[in-house]
Amino acid sequence: xxxFGCDGGRVAVIGGGPAGLMAAEVLxxxxxxxxxxxxxxxxxxxxxxxxxxxxxxxxxEPCADFAARYGARRDWVAPWxxxxxxxxxxEWAHGLGIETFVxxxxxxxxxxxxxxxxxxxxxxxxxxxxxRFHMRHRWLxxxxxxxxxxxxxxxxxxxxxxxxxxxxxxxxxxxxxxDGAWVPMLAQRGVAVAPLRPANCGFDVAWSxxxxxxxxxxxxxxxxxxxGGLRRQGEFVISGNGVEGSLIYALSAALRDAIEAEGxxxxxxxxxxxLAAPHGGAPAALPSNSARAPGRPGGVTLLLDxxxxxxxxxxxxxxxxxxxxxxxxxxxxxxxxxxxxxxGLLRECTAKEDYADPARLAAAVKALPLRLIAPRPLxxxxxxxxxxxxxxxxxxxxxxxxxxxxxxxxxxxxxxxTGGYLLTACFASGYAAGRGALAWLQPKRSSSAAx
Ligand SMILES: Cc1cc2nc3c(=O)[nH]c(=O)nc-3n(C[C@H](O)[C@H](O)[C@H](O)COP(=O)(O)OP(=O)(O)OC[C@H]3O[C@@H](n4cnc5c(N)ncnc54)[C@H](O)[C@@H]3O)c2cc1C
Numbered sequence: 410x411x412x413f414g415c416d417g418g419r420v421a422v423i424g425g426g427p428a429g430l431m432a433a434e435v436l437x438x439x440x441x442x443x444x445x446x447x448x449x450x451x452x453x454x455x456x457x458x459x460x461x462x463x464x465x466x467x468x469x470e471p472c473a474d475f476a477a478r479y480g481a482r483r484d485w486v487a488p489w490x491x492x493x494x495x496x497x498x499x500e501w502a503h504g505l506g507i508e509t510f511v512x513x514x515x516x517x518x519x520x521x522x523x524x525x526x527x528x529x530x531x532x533x534x535x536x537x538x539x540x541r542f543h544m545r546h547r548w549l550x551x552x553x554x555x556x557x558x559x560x561x562x563x564x565x566x567x568x569x570x571x572x573x574x575x576x577x578x579x580x581x582x583x584x585x586x587x588d589g590a591w592v593p594m595l596a597q598r599g600v601a602v603a604p605l606r607p608a609n610c611g612f613d614v615a616w617s618x619x620x621x622x623x624x625x626x627x628x629x630x631x632x633x634x635x636x637g638g639l640r641r642q643g644e645f646v647i648s649g650n651g652v653e654g655s656l657i658y659a660l661s662a663a664l665r666d667a668i669e670a671e672g673x674x675x676x677x678x679x680x681x682x683x684l685a686a687p688h689g690g691a692p693a694a695l696p697s698n699s700a701r702a703p704g705r706p707g708g709v710t711l712l713l714d715x716x717x718x719x720x721x722x723x724x725x726x727x728x729x730x731x732x733x734x735x736x737x738x739x740x741x742x743x744x745x746x747x748x749x750x751x752x753g754l755l756r757e758c759t760a761k762e763d764y765a766d767p768a769r770l771a772a773a774v775k776a777l778p779l780r781l782i783a784p785r786p787l788x789x790x791x792x793x794x795x796x797x798x799x800x801x802x803x804x805x806x807x808x809x810x811x812x813x814x815x816x817x818x819x820x821x822x823x824x825x826x827t828g829g830y831l832l833t834a835c836f837a838s839g840y841a842a843g844r845g846a847l848a849w850l851q852p853k854r855s856s857s858a859a860x
Contacts, residue, residue: 460524
């Protein structure tokens with residue numbers, strides 16, 4: 410009998426995403442019998458979804474730059490990466506017959522830019538190594554005797570395990586399995602869990618009806634966005650509710666934190682401003698940009714440069730050029746290259762009076778203030794911030810208060826931008842937790858071998 414869970418001589422890995430499957434592989438390779446449990450009818454659903462956008466597995470930048478992507482959690486994540494980082498991940502994929510390539514941005518993708526072939530080969534190898542899969546097994550927590558409790562198609566099942574790896578994911582895209590329902594289960598057991606919050610997420614903007622109807626779904630590119638000390642060039646997409654896409658995601662942690670701080674400073678936040686709970690509902694209709702209700706937290710301002718590469722002086726001179734009988738729209742298009750959705754944004758976010766003044770209009774083109782009101786709900790985010798906190802785990806990723814129980818993947822309290830950093834940390838922490846569980850089991854295995 411282990412300290413926590415009746416010993417079935419097998420290890421239970423709960424959660425069949427990249428983190429759980431990697432832990433299962435390490436354990437199976439170490440000679441341990443492994444059962445993978447997942448609430449969904451099949452494993453790896455979010456991984457497959459990531460494959461729909463090309464499956465950015467990892468990144469080819471130098472190790473120190475790579476580790477820095479985890480911000481304040483860098484020192485926590487770095488040892489996992491040292492054991493199983495970008496290079497090891499690529500070699501591992503090659504071992505499954507999946508070639509990878511480095512894109513022009515340094516991002517690493519499988520040659521086929523899909524997740525399904527990799528997952529298929531991986532599951533085949535895991536089954537061949539003796540890993541057993543139990544689908545439609547929703548983990549409910551622990552019974553009084555320490556057994557794991559599962560809701561299954563044949564009713565409640567109690568399972569004993571020599572050790573347990575929890576790899577339950579974050580709280581976004583609940584329909585793919587990771588719904589964050591584990592948060593209260595662990596909190597009740599005294600595990601410190603930082604509230605799950607949206608990461609790599611879009612933001613609400615109070616678009617006018619006219620703008621929304623005309624431009625929702627349109628990409629804005631190229632554009633430079635500045636917030637705080639951060640400045641990034643790229644592209645984003647106008648959504649019905651606001652903005653989303655890679656440029657916004659790159660700044661989203663800073664924007665989210667600033668909006669939260671602002672909400673706290675100005676009084677109690679509205680439900681759509683704070684999304685600590687895993688099941689944030691869709692925000693109520695927001696007032697338009699021009700008619701924001703007074704007294705509400707107003708969000709933060711992102712500055713957009715709609716004409717990267719052009720100086721404000723040049724733009725001023727171009728806009729000041731006599732336009733004759735031409736409309737302002739075609740004048741801006743021919744003189745400043747501002748057309749379509751960029752012209753719409755300029756109209757949406759600039760006071761009417763500024764249109765009459767070339768210097769002010771040029772200044773707006775170079776630093777257009779876009780008010781972001783709140784992060785979109787957690788369920789829509791690419792990933793979650795928050796989760797099981799570092800201090801609650803030992804170096805082997807075992808919960809200090811629940812010996813024999815390990816945690817891995819997005820359910821841990823780290824966050825990172827897109828670029829392959831999410832999957833890499835999931836694989837790496839799964840690897841670390843698998844190794845940790847092996848080390849934990851070693852004395853028991855040695856003594857049973859001796860008997
Ligand atoms: C649209 C999209 C695109 C993405 N693209 C990329 C990308 O290109 N590159 C990148 O690095 N990252 C990407 N990500 C993020 C990446 O997919 C996740 O970070 C990663 O899948 C998390 O892995 P995980 O193993 O920790 O959790 P998950 O993959 O979420 O797996 C958790 C598993 O636990 C199971 N589970 C949860 N609760 C229970 C329970 N109570 N009982 C039993 N089972 C349970 C779930 O069913 C699920 O199978 C993307 C995410 C999304 C949503």
